Amino acid sequence: MKKLAQTQEYLATVAHEIKAPxxxxxxxxxxxxxxxxxxxxxxxxxxxxxxxxxxxxxxLDDILDYTLLxxxxxxxxxxxxxxxxxxxxxxxxxxxxxxxxxxxxxxxxSCGKRYVSGxxxxxxxxxxxxxxxxIKYNRPGGSIHIHCQPADPERITIKIQDTGIGISPDELxxxxxxxxxxxxxxxxxxxxxxxxxxxxxKIIEDHNGxxxxxxxxxxxxxxxxxxxFLLREK
Amino acid sequence: MKKKIMIVDDDxxxxxxxxxxxxxxxxxxxxxxxxKVAEEILNKEKLDLILLDVMMEKDSDGFNFAQFVKMNERxxxxxxxxxxxxxxxxKFKFDAKKDGDFLPVEKFMExxxxxxxxxxxIRGLLK
Numbered sequence: 001m002k003k004l005a006q007t008q009e010y011l012a013t014v015a016h017e018i019k020a021p022x023x024x025x026x027x028x029x030x031x032x033x034x035x036x037x038x039x040x041x042x043x044x045x046x047x048x049x050x051x052x053x054x055x056x057x058x059x060l061d062d063i064l065d066y067t068l069l070x071x072x073x074x075x076x077x078x079x080x081x082x083x084x085x086x087x088x089x090x091x092x093x094x095x096x097x098x099x100x101x102x103x104x105x106x107x108x109x110s111c112g113k114r115y116v117s118g119x120x121x122x123x124x125x126x127x128x129x130x131x132x133x134x135i136k137y138n139r140p141g142g143s144i145h146i147h148c149q150p151a152d153p154e155r156i157t158i159k160i161q162d163t164g165i166g167i168s169p170d171e172l173x174x175x176x177x178x179x180x181x182x183x184x185x186x187x188x189x190x191x192x193x194x195x196x197x198x199x200x201x202k203i204i205e206d207h208n209g210x211x212x213x214x215x216x217x218x219x220x221x222x223x224x225x226x227x228x229f230l231l232r233e234k
Numbered sequence: 235m236k237k238k239i240m241i242v243d244d245d246x247x248x249x250x251x252x253x254x255x256x257x258x259x260x261x262x263x264x265x266x267x268x269x270k271v272a273e274e275i276l277n278k279e280k281l282d283l284i285l286l287d288v289m290m291e292k293d294s295d296g297f298n299f300a301q302f303v304k305m306n307e308r309x310x311x312x313x314x315x316x317x318x319x320x321x322x323x324x325k326f327k328f329d330a331k332k333d334g335d336f337l338p339v340e341k342f343m344e345x346x347x348x349x350x351x352x353x354x355x356i357r358g359l360l361k
Contacts, residue, residue, distance in 0.1 A: 019319040020245065023346035027251035030349055036258045048247055 014063060021056050025049045065125060066199050069206065079230055080118045082158060083111040086146060089127035096135045097144070107147035114148060114156050115230040122203045127160075129200050130223050134162035137221070151226045161222040167215040237360055238262040238279060242272045242299070243287035243317070248345075252285065255349045261356070269299040276303070281312050283356060286339075288318035300339050313359040315352075319345040 028049040032042040090097075090106060097104055116123075134144045142163040151157040204211045208228055215221040239256055243249050244267050253263045264279055266272035275281075284303065288296035300316060303309045316339045340359055343352065 016319050019345065023319055024245050024247040024251070026346040027349075028247055031251045031254050034255075034349070036254050045251070052247060 018056055018059055021052045021059075025052045025056075028052070062199055065122075066202070069122075069199070069202055077117050077119055079115050080120060080123065082114045082116055082148065082156065082227070083108060085118075085120065085123050086111060086127055086158065089124055089131055090146075092124075092128060093131045093135060096132065100135060100138065101141045102135060102138055103141075103143040105143065105145045105147075107145075111146070111148035111158065116156070116207070116227045117230045118207050118227070123207070126200050126203050126225065129197070130160050130225070133197075134160055134164065134221070134223075137164035138162050139164065142220075155226050155228050157224050157226040159222055159224050161220065163220045166217040166219050166221055167213065168217050169215075236260060236262040237282040238264065239283045239285055239356065240264050240266060240272065240275055240279070240281050241285045242266045242269070242296075243285075244268060245287070248287070252347075252349075252352075255353070256356075259353050269295050272299060273302070276309060281309075282360060284312055284314045285352075285356075286314055286316050288316055304339075313341075314339040315341045315343055315355060315359070317343050317345060317347055 028045045031037060032045050037045065086106065090104065131144065131146075138144065144163075145161045146158070148156055148158050201211050204225055204227075210226045212224045212226075213221060214224070239261050241249055241252050241256070241263055242265075243252070246267065249265050249267065253265055256263050264275050264281075266275055272284075272286075276284075286296050286300060296316060296318070300314050303312060303314060341355055343355065
């Protein structure tokens with residue numbers, strides 16, 4: 001009975017979170033359709049409606065991934081070079097990094113030839129999400145620094161450090177909860193559903209890893225993701 | 235003199251599209267993306283109506299602000315339209331006569347708001 005109530009609450013919240021940006025899209029297109037603005041302004045509003053639609057797509061992808069994680073048969077594991085995964089993620093995110101003129105430092109030396117056992121698709125998703133957050137909540141012209149260090153002889157920690165808006169101390173733990181975003185993040189209104197970090201943590205924990213956040217409001221955030229080594233190449 | 239409407243919503247796209255429509259329909263507008271700014275505007279401007287999104291930073295922000303307005307002698311005469319996507323979540327059907335004590339607003343509208351309906355509702359409340 002409790003699980004049913006939780007499922008209903010979850011679905012109702014998801015429906016609301018998706019309905020809000022869809023309502024905004026309808027409003028924007030309505031303004032253009034009814035001729036309230038000139039052509040130039042109309043094109044701007046259409047562009048914004050398109051961006052909002054892309055946000056909805058990302059929300060739905062997050063939800064789908066979250067539910068897929070429940071199916072362990074889909075979690076195929078292989079030997080992965082962590083550096084390669086991070087590098088792939090950086091390539092995917094590169095247009096956003098360039099657009100915001102962010103300086104990215106990726107310490108290849110510290111991250112190279114470190115192997116973990118993992119699912120490539122889901123681990124790529126982790127780094128895409130974390131690097132995207134570092135970009136999204138960063139200042140134009142800010143920086144992101146990615147480096148790796150051994151947590152102990154059997155584990156490796158990947159740190160992603162940004163010079164962004166930061167998260168207040170009282171919100172640090174709750175940002176991992178479904179649908180929660182930090183107060184400062186909500187000011188960067190992008191309609192994101194707040195599923196990202198809860199999904200990230202779930203994937204990491206499924207890989208026997210951990211994730212920690214350190215943050216200072218107005219100065220930036222450091223995300224530390226730790227995985228057990230598979231083996232280390234000499 | 236044009237009637238002045240404050241639009242309170244944390245979604246910048248909703249804010250701008252609503253502002254365009256209201257101004258096209260002959261109203262003056264001021265906008266706020268959170269209740270703190272809304273309160274500042276309330277104290278500074280002479281408002282004729284408030285268009286208020288229910289859920290902003292916290293689920294209860296819109297409700298709390300509406301109550302603040304209606305419990306204040308200076309502002310309680312200002313009609314409020316509460317707008318939300320949350321109606322289906324709570325199965326809440328607003329009835330001004332029945333629920334007026336709990337929800338101190340004149341009208342409850344569900345997102346996406348049909349602009350023609352919104353203008354008609356505003357004109358009805360401002361008569």
